Amino acid sequence: MWVAVSVSLGFAGLAVLAWCAFRVWLGVRRFGRELERTRRRLEPKQSALRDELSRLDDTRSPRPPGEGVRSA
Numbered sequence: 001m002w003v004a005v006s007v008s009l010g011f012a013g014l015a016v017l018a019w020c021a022f023r024v025w026l027g028v029r030r031f032g033r034e035l036e037r038t039r040r041r042l043e044p045k046q047s048a049l050r051d052e053l054s055r056l057d058d059t060r061s062p063r064p065p066g067e068g069v070r071s072a
Helices: 002-059
Strands: none
16 A cells, blocks of 8 residues: 555656646746847847947047056
8 A cells, every 4th residue: 555655646746847847848938939029129229239339430530549548
């Protein structure tokens, strides 16, 4: 009888672990979809910012080498 009880409890424990693993898998899928949606929403803004930074870098006047910040 004790063997049957311990085997039953072992299967019940495995069922609980399987259910938890399934819930984690669903959560990871949802998180991946959310990351992809956020990436698609931010992509136009990121490219606009990158273009703006390159435009600012192109229009910046070059400095002579002696005008930099000096450390002591």
